[in-house]
Amino acid sequence: MARATSSYRSPRIIGQGLWSALLAGAIFAAISAVGCQRETPLRVHYLPGFVPATQHVLSPLSIVVLPAGGPGAAGKFQVGAVYGADGSRKRTLVVRDLGALITQAVKRCLSDAGLKAAVLTPGEVSEHPPLAIATEIESVSVNQHFGRQRTIHGQYFSMTAHVQLRFTVADRMHHELCSTVTTGIETEPPVPVGGEAFLPLETDPAESLSVALSRAIGMLILQPEFRRAIQSR
Secondary structure, three states: OHHHHHHHHHHHHHHHHHHHHHHHHHHHHHHHHHHHOEEEEOOOOOOOOOOOOOOOOOOOOEEEEOOOEOOOOOOEEEEEEEEOOOOOEEEEEEEEOHHHHHHHHHHHHHHHHOOEEEEOOOOOOOOOOOEEEEEEEEEEEEEEEEEEEEEOOEEEEEEEEEEEEEEEEEEOOOOEEEEEEEEEEEEEOOOOOOOOOOOOOOOOHHHHHHHHHHHHHHHHHHOHHHHHHHHOO
16 A cells, blocks of 8 residues: 555656756746846946147136936946847946036146136036036937857957047036037947958957947047137127
């Protein structure tokens, strides 16, 4: 009787064990997939003087830099991802408090150009600043795509970083003097010359995005409408 009872229950026990193993495997696979799509914060920074002909080119007028606004100005903001050779997302790229960085970068850029720039902190009231500039973050992105090709230097990839900013300059009476949009783009690998083929020069998404950001900010000094607004004071 003992043997009969044991043989009767064994299929059920085996079935339960198999189901538990399958469930555990599914959970492990889900956890692994989430781990592959981990979140990576980027340490973006401004590169002073990156755009040529933007230093010591303006008269020393006073200008107030307002805190940058727009999507991604405060808190955590997703800017892109790293993709594997199979097209799957491996990492999500994020930045934090980009507005504060851009505000200080605009101040540095304007100061290097020759203006007397000062940042207006939240809650502070400036009495009739001669000029004020507001920065709106319109778009920020960086995406890295790895390919299947491998060389002695490692796995080949392409990467594009894009930053678009809107700058608005107003006088002490809050009359708008100009509004202009600048765009900074950084691509890897660079466009080949004469059929050349070479590996990307920059491998870090944070550095690529830093270059694009520095271009977008530096290009402000070269905008004709911005120069006219400043020189009209």
